[in-house]
Amino acid sequence: MTQSQGDVAKTQQSTESEQKTNSNPEKKKVTLSFLAALWPYLSRYKKVMAGAATALIITAMISLLLGQGVRLVIDEGIGAESMTSLNAMLGVVMAMVIVMAVGTFIRFYLVTWLGERISADIRNDVFKHLVRLHPSFFEENQSGEIMSRLTTDTTLLQSIIGSSLSFALRNALTVSGGLIMLFVTNMKLTSVVLLGVPAVLVPALWMGRRVRNLSRESQDTVADVGTYAGEIIRQVKTVQSYSRENFEIDAFGKEVDKAFNVAKKRILTRSALLAIVIFLSFSAIASMVWVGGYDVMNGNMTAGELAAFVFYALMVAFGVAGVSEVYGEIQRAAGATERLMELLSEQTLISDPENPFEVNTSSKPHLALNQVTFAYPSRLDRPALDKVTLDVQRGETIALVGPSGAGKSTLFELLLRFYDPQQGNINLLNTNIKDIRLNDLRTNMALVPQQPVLFSRDVWYNIRYGKPDATDEEVIAAAKAAFAYDFIMDLPDGFSSHLGENGVRLSGGQKQRLVIARAILNDPEILLLDEATSALDAESEFQVQKALDVLMENRTTLIIAHRLATVLGADRTVVLDKGAVVAQGTHESLIASSVLYKRLADLQFGET
The missing domain is CATH 1.20.5 (Single alpha-helices involved in coiled-coils or other helix-helix interfaces)
Structure with missing residues (x-):
């Protein structure tokens, strides 16, 4: 090796x-809290956070002052039997309520806006990172899992940041302030309440950790459900043709039940956590009320002081219960953040060079492979290409033939730099393609794959994908050159007709002609044709082949061919077998010199 x-x-x-x-x-060990991982996004909106924090602090302080307002209303108003004092105290309380309502509006708006904005930023960053990752990443990871992270996890973060986190911070402030006011109001009763704090915190912390783990597992199983459903929906014709509907329904039901069972464990744990916290918190309050009531009856404290103390005690209790409830949601957010950060930390194996070279357009040959050896990461012991050397002159048409698995498609993937070879190098105009910007490299080429790829948009969009700034006239001309114009005009809305997922509303031949029109519009220097006419009927193949012949004039073209009849006019035919170049030449010379090529020709042409 x-x-x-x-x-x-x-x-x-x-x-x-x-x-x-x-x-x-x-x-899994988490080295950073999810807030630390989100800080680069939060820090972009410091003014919004400052405004929300200010509103949060003001509303929390007013909430605490309401306890003193209750004490004054009871002692100075009701207790003193003075309507003037009662009206004055109630007026102060109402003023505080109005300020708190305005502050709550500001806090809720800013925090919700922040959640939506950060969720959108993360979703954009993840997608931007994904589309630049090396293609093999998507071969090794399920698309449903990736989409779950991009949509479900970011939506969860929006909910947490936009509401739950704010709720948790508000409760944390009121709990802290409430404890201080409890001490100020009555030290003796406060000590009774504090006896229950350790009993509340210990199970909350222990069970919260389990909620986090279950949340992560729940999100993963939901992603599995989406992956399974997506695959079956994409292959629904195959499912129905083999009458496997009932089997797939049962299998999908098992995936759903698996996700539900994990969710049930998470819900059960959170429910138990909330119930324990409420029970312990209000048990402490009941004990405090009994002690406080005894002191009021013995004249050791006023009714207003007891009412204020109960107010603060309830505030602390509800605050602790609220924090405990939201703690589970925050644990879910932590799991979602981990999954998103894993995607963002994924390093692409194919990237632009730090110091890109400008290609010399006058260099020869146009393309050159020098002792190129490549093995896929999953099969390092079996090279897909083995010491391949090949020079391609500008304007030359090269046909690549050989049995399945010979390395023909792999060669195209290396030319487009979807992978890099382990040995050797590939040059474009005498410059190693690793030293060329990916955009500069790939805009020089146009790939027409064997399986046509179309987007769920209209015809204009799909053809123009090869040249976004093309005029309508150029798109129409490309469609005519690919002999696609007539069937396009027969569609319900012509060029504005939507094609469905991967062009499901078109036949195989029609899809291929649209892809060829896209390549024609792109007007590349190098054409990569992977059996470009294989999906066409005889008449369409004849028409498209004529268009390709015109397009290929004075253009470098590499053609993967399984049917030798389609490449008899190539300047040179390269025979590949087991990843190596075993012969090259014209059809006539290869018939005489290559045993493999002669066997392929005999099978297809019946030659002896």
């Missing part, structure tokens, strides 16, 4: 180790 292969193997082993660690939430 070479050093490069060893590095890839280590990377793969590291990735597998991380995946195993992440799959077991009980053993």
